[in-house]
Amino acid sequence: MIHIKDLRASIEGKEILKGLNLDIKPGEVHAIMGPNGAGKSTLGYVLSGRDGYEVEGGSVEFKGQDLLDMEVEDRAQAGLFLAFQYPVEIPGVSNMEFMKESVNAIRLARGEEALSATDFLKKAKAACQQVDLPLAFLKRGVNEGFSGGEKKRNEIMQMILLEPSLCILDESDSGLDVDALQVVANGVNSQRDGKRSFIVVTHYQRLLDYIEPDYVHILADGKIVKSGDASLAKEVEKTGYAWLGAKAEEADA
Amino acid sequence: MSEQIEQAISRKYDAGFVSEIESDTFAAGLDESVIERISAMKNEPEWMLEWRLKAYRAWLKMEEPEWAHVDYPKMDYQAISYYSAPKSMKDKPQSLDEVDPELLRTYEKLGIPLHEQEMLAGVAVDAVFDSVSVVTTFRAKLEEAGVIFCPISEAIQKYPDLVKKYIGSVVPRGDNYFAALNSAVFTDGSFVYIPKGTRCPMELSTYFRINELNTGQFERTLIVAEEGSYVSYLEGCTAPQRDENQLHAAVVELVAMDNAEIKYSTVQNWYPGDENGKGGIYNFVTKRGIAETNAKISWTQVETGSAITWKYPSCILKGDNSVGEFYSVALTRGRQQADTGTKMIHMGKNTRSTIISKGISAGNSSNAYRGLVRMGPNADGARNFTECDSLLIGDTCAAHTFPYIESRNPSAIVEHEATTSKVSDDQLFLCRQRGLNPEKAVSMIVNGFCKEVFKELPMEFAVEAGKLLEISLEGSVG
Ligand SMILES: Nc1ncnc2c1ncn2[C@@H]1O[C@H](COP(=O)(O)OP(=O)(O)O)[C@@H](O)[C@H]1O
Ligand SMILES: [Mg+2]
Numbered sequence: 001m002i003h004i005k006d007l008r009a010s011i012e013g014k015e016i017l018k019g020l021n022l023d024i025k026p027g028e029v030h031a032i033m034g035p036n037g038a039g040k041s042t043l044g045y046v047l048s049g050r051d052g053y054e055v056e057g058g059s060v061e062f063k064g065q066d067l068l069d070m071e072v073e074d075r076a077q078a079g080l081f082l083a084f085q086y087p088v089e090i091p092g093v094s095n096m097e098f099m100k101e102s103v104n105a106i107r108l109a110r111g112e113e114a115l116s117a118t119d120f121l122k123k124a125k126a127a128c129q130q131v132d133l134p135l136a137f138l139k140r141g142v143n144e145g146f147s148g149g150e151k152k153r154n155e156i157m158q159m160i161l162l163e164p165s166l167c168i169l170d171e172s173d174s175g176l177d178v179d180a181l182q183v184v185a186n187g188v189n190s191q192r193d194g195k196r197s198f199i200v201v202t203h204y205q206r207l208l209d210y211i212e213p214d215y216v217h218i219l220a221d222g223k224i225v226k227s228g229d230a231s232l233a234k235e236v237e238k239t240g241y242a243w244l245g246a247k248a249e250e251a252d253a
Numbered sequence: 254m255s256e257q258i259e260q261a262i263s264r265k266y267d268a269g270f271v272s273e274i275e276s277d278t279f280a281a282g283l284d285e286s287v288i289e290r291i292s293a294m295k296n297e298p299e300w301m302l303e304w305r306l307k308a309y310r311a312w313l314k315m316e317e318p319e320w321a322h323v324d325y326p327k328m329d330y331q332a333i334s335y336y337s338a339p340k341s342m343k344d345k346p347q348s349l350d351e352v353d354p355e356l357l358r359t360y361e362k363l364g365i366p367l368h369e370q371e372m373l374a375g376v377a378v379d380a381v382f383d384s385v386s387v388v389t390t391f392r393a394k395l396e397e398a399g400v401i402f403c404p405i406s407e408a409i410q411k412y413p414d415l416v417k418k419y420i421g422s423v424v425p426r427g428d429n430y431f432a433a434l435n436s437a438v439f440t441d442g443s444f445v446y447i448p449k450g451t452r453c454p455m456e457l458s459t460y461f462r463i464n465e466l467n468t469g470q471f472e473r474t475l476i477v478a479e480e481g482s483y484v485s486y487l488e489g490c491t492a493p494q495r496d497e498n499q500l501h502a503a504v505v506e507l508v509a510m511d512n513a514e515i516k517y518s519t520v521q522n523w524y525p526g527d528e529n530g531k532g533g534i535y536n537f538v539t540k541r542g543i544a545e546t547n548a549k550i551s552w553t554q555v556e557t558g559s560a561i562t563w564k565y566p567s568c569i570l571k572g573d574n575s576v577g578e579f580y581s582v583a584l585t586r587g588r589q590q591a592d593t594g595t596k597m598i599h600m601g602k603n604t605r606s607t608i609i610s611k612g613i614s615a616g617n618s619s620n621a622y623r624g625l626v627r628m629g630p631n632a633d634g635a636r637n638f639t640e641c642d643s644l645l646i647g648d649t650c651a652a653h654t655f656p657y658i659e660s661r662n663p664s665a666i667v668e669h670e671a672t673t674s675k676v677s678d679d680q681l682f683l684c685r686q687r688g689l690n691p692e693k694a695v696s697m698i699v700n701g702f703c704k705e706v707f708k709e710l711p712m713e714f715a716v717e718a719g720k721l722l723e724i725s726l727e728g729s730v731g
Contacts, residue, residue: 048686051678072685082686088679092701101697102687109688141701142683158687 001026001166001197007058009046016042018222027194031208031233032201034219035241040201041085044168048082049075077109079165083155083172090142098142099124103161127160132183148175156187168199173207185210205237278337283330288437291336295406298413308436311427318430321592322621322653323561333469333500335438379404379443379459398454401446405473408444415446419477423506423541431502432539435471442472447482456711458487469500478513485516485711496532498560507542507550514549515542518710523558530588533560546572553709556583556593567596570604577606580706585618594624599632608639611703614650621653628665635665643673644702
């Protein structure tokens, strides 16, 4: 699905990713854990092509294409989805309108026909119910006045509707109570079909009780410093990130 | 601010074509003989000419206003032609079949077919081309309901008593510099009369088109809604793309008698000039309505065109319990300048007004809201609510808000809210991450911002207005 080789990236001249390697096959779920400031969100932004994130070296191949050479919207249309850590509001643009435009933009790019209003509405209602949001949320402005937890669920709803091939979830668990956490996890699990891949970024092991990862990686100071299976997450839960050494401690502070 | 936004707002103007139509155009210049000739061309009665000449003499003594937040070189009023009409209109066509096909094609290209069977059902159109009205549709159907909808030049001849009674009753001849000029030289425009207790059976609309080079367009619209009547009226405007600036100085007067309601909507898309500020229409317009007891006047405007817009559709809330509304979207980009807003003059008791203004600035443009709310000494229990939102696209544009509040009645309540926001990189990134290109993203964000105003437009035109914003924001992405 995606091959990340020796990826180095900086923001405003400051190097954040310092040679990151990651290989993900179709259907796999990779969890990325690490202290605050390690570069987890940066990885998601660099992969999705956000302005201001300079790639200094390395390569990324996504479904056989050179990802780093593509525009943001082309990456999205090719099937890359990012669930934001801090979803932004778009006042006055209804969730429904927003999602319909984006679903159809992606369908057209895939050579499929645009969905009719009725077909879309049917799908949107189902997705809305799946993440346990009242249908009224379809009419509300994108993230406008949503609580933290509602925003996260809204991101998962979008993911369900867009049917991407690679989903990057950036702390989709932060700030959620146990019920909401379960809703988010169920949403993600429902999309695991053996082909779709996931990068689940989280600060805590808790989410991984519900979304079982195939691999767990520890990202610290811009590099993957340790990889393992689900048990690595449990280990981190016990020991914290202290063992990573002083440098990561500093970043955590 | 990201490059994508800059590119997304670089624009193209779809209505910029010139029609090859032979015209009778006056030589440039203005004096009393020009006014006499205009009046003669229109076969006007003596009183109308007198009225024009009085306006002209008043205008000569006035100074061009400089208080607005706009900047343009001094205009040479002798370099403008004050009358231009397609030759084919000389012997006034009696039906659509007699109208020059090139004229009909012009309106078709603008998306305004004038053949009744092809038109939007339920909308009657008066098409004004340079200085004359080309055709007014659905007249028979309107006449059945007793509604008069015709060019004002025709109304002066056919309904002189009505015109004489109301013209200048809301915007006096010498009201301001541009209104005085208009009163002297106005050439055409629409006249609407809705009889007592009548609900106008269809939307009325006028499409103004400036075609000739170096002409000004000075139209005058007068709408009278008798007691308990209702009318919804829409005007649209376009002009070819030319390097020279052209002046458009219109006057609109609305009279809403007791319990009447007038809804007046404008979709203004005059040529705005190029990205360097060359060319474009100077849109200096005076619009005002008087509302008698329990009457309601509602102005909705979507202003995307013109090099300079100077426009303050106002309501004089004279009767008790009368209501005034102003909903505005003003979008400026390139080198466009807009100074627009409203005046709500509360005279009667329990009068209410609502002002919702949405200014969008992009490029190197400047966008100012200027609004006056005046609570008179007799306006017991009057209320105003004003919401004034500015949206900035990019870092090189400017937004200003100039609210004036004058209250001479302690029981009156005035509320004012203002916000300024930006199309943020975060919003743009979210949209693009969801597969939308930057133009689509920006136009969606802008449309969302304007939602409260668009919902006030007649259904048929809300869609059109949304599309207009989209076209205005369209550009190439490298
Ligand atoms: N816009 C920015 N400008 C400058 N530094 C930034 C910016 N965004 C993030 N950083 C820095 O990059 C580092 C990595 O941040 P981030 O990827 O958000 O970490 P994580 O998601 O792992 O907590 C941090 O040191 C942070 O301060
Ligand atoms: Mg983060």
